[in-house]
Amino acid sequence: MKFTTGDATYWYEVYGSGEPIVLLHGFTGSTQTWSNFITKWKSSLQIIAIDLPGHGRTNTPTPKTMIACCQDLNKLFHHLHLETFHLVGYSMGGRTALSFSMMYPDFIKSLILESASPGLAVRTEREKRREKDVELAQRIEQEGVTNFVSYWENIPLFSSQKKLSATIQQSIRNERVSQEKDGLASSLRYMGTGSQPSWWEELKSFRKPVLLVVGELDEKFQLINQRMEKHLQKSNLTVVKNAGHAIHVEQAEIFGKIVTEFIFQNSN
Ligand SMILES: C=C(O[C@H]1C=C[C@H](C(=O)CCC(=O)O)[C@@H](C(=O)O)[C@@H]1O)C(=O)O
Numbered sequence: 001m002k003f004t005t006g007d008a009t010y011w012y013e014v015y016g017s018g019e020p021i022v023l024l025h026g027f028t029g030s031t032q033t034w035s036n037f038i039t040k041w042k043s044s045l046q047i048i049a050i051d052l053p054g055h056g057r058t059n060t061p062t063p064k065t066m067i068a069c070c071q072d073l074n075k076l077f078h079h080l081h082l083e084t085f086h087l088v089g090y091s092m093g094g095r096t097a098l099s100f101s102m103m104y105p106d107f108i109k110s111l112i113l114e115s116a117s118p119g120l121a122v123r124t125e126r127e128k129r130r131e132k133d134v135e136l137a138q139r140i141e142q143e144g145v146t147n148f149v150s151y152w153e154n155i156p157l158f159s160s161q162k163k164l165s166a167t168i169q170q171s172i173r174n175e176r177v178s179q180e181k182d183g184l185a186s187s188l189r190y191m192g193t194g195s196q197p198s199w200w201e202e203l204k205s206f207r208k209p210v211l212l213v214v215g216e217l218d219e220k221f222q223l224i225n226q227r228m229e230k231h232l233q234k235s236n237l238t239v240v241k242n243a244g245h246a247i248h249v250e251q252a253e254i255f256g257k258i259v260t261e262f263i264f265q266n267s268n
Contacts, residue, residue, distance in 0.1 A: 001075045002198040006254035008064065012050040019267045022077075024093030026115075026246075028152065028176040030056030031144035033090065036252045040259060048080065049116035052096060053191065054183030063186045066196035070100040077107060086203075086263045088112040090248060092187070094117065095098035095196060102202045110209045112259055115221045115245045118199035119192040120229060130194030137185035137192075145184065149176040160217045160244030168249065190239055203231035209216060211262045215243030215250065 002009045013031050013036050031049035038047055053069050056080035064072065065090040073096075077085070086109050089097025094116020101108045120126045134249035140148045142213060153161070153173060190193065210232050216239050231238045238258055243250040 005075045006064055006073050007187070008053070008060040008072055009058065010050060010072065012040075012048060012076065015047040015049075015257055016044070016081075017046050018044060019263060020046045020048065020082055021263060022085050022087050022097075023047065024052060024083075024087070024089040024096050025049075025055065026091030026093050028149070028179055028184065029090070029093070029177055032056070032175050033248070034239050035104070037248060037253055037259075040256055044260070045263070048082070048085070050076070052093065052187070054185075054187035055179060057193060060186075063190040065190045066096065066099050067103070069096060069191060072104050073100055074104050074107075082107070083110045086110045086112065086266070088114070088259060089116055090114040091116060091245065092191065095193065096191070100201055101206065101208070102199050103149060105206065110206045110211065110262060111206075112211045112213065112262060113228075114213045114214065114247055114255070115218060116212075117193065117221065117224045118203060118231075119193060119196045121198045121200040126198065128194070130192065133188040133192035133194045137188040140185045140188075142180050145179055145181045146177050147165075148181075148184070149173060152176065157218070157220070157245050160215065160250060161246065164250065172249065172263060174248075200231065204233065207233055209262075209266045211258070212237040213247055213255070213258060214239055215245060215247050216241050217244040221245065 023034045030051050031166055034049050053060040053064035087097045094113040098118055101111050103169055120129055212229055212235055214222045214225045225237055229235050240247045240251050241255055248255045
């Protein structure tokens with residue numbers, strides 16, 4: 001289904017009925033990221049999966065910053081008459097879910113962040129990261145998506161995915177190569193880790209329940225989330241064994257169990 005606001009058209013999908021949960025994919029992803037979770041849980045939950053700017057079937061001619069994207073999501077949730085819901089985000093989708101929660105906390109019943117971060121606290125680090133994000137965006141524009149994906153799927157952060165079956169690895173690749181180069185480049189430039197605001201200071205005032213999920217093989221994001229847990233009032237950090245960055249793929253059953261148990265514990 002499509003929701004239009006200004007010159008932006010967001011693609012979203014709604015499944016099932018019951019406790020509402022919103023799913024936000026990561027960089028190079030789409031609603032397809034959640035197909036395993038949706039198949040398994042749509043009989044127990046109302047699931048809303050959204051394509052973020054620059055991804056899937058969402059079209060945003062005017063580039064969307066993280067703040068602008070969250071303002072659009074606010075309009076979409078009002079359009080859907082969603083008063084409160086559980087918000088799940090993976091990686092870039094986790095940064096987006098956290099940003100949205102900081103901006104519109106009243107919507108949030110619980111927040112589930114998979115391999116996410118609140119951005120970079122130090123201005124010079126943000127500036128350096130933004131330069132890297134822009135360089136990567138230029139690489140995508142010059143070399144095209146297929147060549148970029150061949151690079152991207154081999155960065156150390158995703159090394160644990162090499163243990164996955166060829167079929168699953170191919171499905172991740174298929175989702176990535178289906179993206180548009182201008183969309184990915186715009187996402188990096190305007191919603192990348194270096195472009196978004198830092199929410200580190202605001203974490204301590206967020207009062208809703210937060211589940212932080214990281215893979216035991218993802219050292220970088222384990223350290224980030226250990227820091228996040230110390231800043232948050234009501235959070236618990238779950239480290240999933242034999243998983244790297246993409247727990248929802250690498251340990252799909254465990255991911256589904258952890259997330260749904262947390263949702264039902266916080267569904268009142
Ligand atoms: C490589 C780093 O940053 C990227 C890592 C993960 C994020 C993501 O959404 C990847 C999803 C995927 O490809 O499965 C991405 C983001 O948050 O936009 C980051 O650019 C790093 O070392 O920080």
